[in-house]
Amino acid sequence: MSASANAEEDGARAFTPCRACHSLDPAERNLPGPNLSGVIGRDVGGAAEFDYSPALRKARDEGLRWDAKRLETFLADPAAMFPGLWMSMRGIEDAAERQALVRFLSDPASR
Template sequence: MRAGLAALLALALTRTEPLQAQEPAGAIVFKTCQSCHSLDPAKTGMAGPHLAGLKGRVLGSADGFDYSPAFRAARAQGLSWDDEKLKAYLADPDTIVPGGWMSPPAGFSVADRVAVADYLLSK
């Protein structure tokens, strides 16, 4: 038993990096979205709007982004983001905002869409 404890202690002492919590799956999937979107509302000039505070936010309402006419119409109707809308949008953007300028994310599985939607709605 002492040999096992000594080996465990030796292993712990040789670790040079701190233990970190594993990233949520949605955060990992979101990295593919970061070429167009940010979670920082102050980051402007991207191809897509920031996605901070998405849960309950009215579609097409992020400050500083020039939305498509389709998104401006959705904003005028007062439609807001929720779990169901976001997952449907990620599967096929035209089902929620026809003509909204975003293509479906390439290569996303159902599990990827669920994970990134859950992640974004928590930010």
């Protein structure tokens, strides 16, 4: 198996717990969390059909956008980045796992 295939598998595996609340299928809606299809480059709190916590609405109003660095920082400790966040995820301690997840979310071709 190639290194890129391993990286894709690592990212897909890292996304597994996220699937309880989020989808990468652009057509899938009505989940507990916002759809994450195309999250990189999107405004923080920017999925129009989702009711975000005030912390994420404030970030959107301030013009923050998701990029790989911001997403990795968020995944390390979401509540520290956005106090008052409604999402109950603790964070991903392992840096390699966070990086694999960010790559997976950044590259639709890897799914």
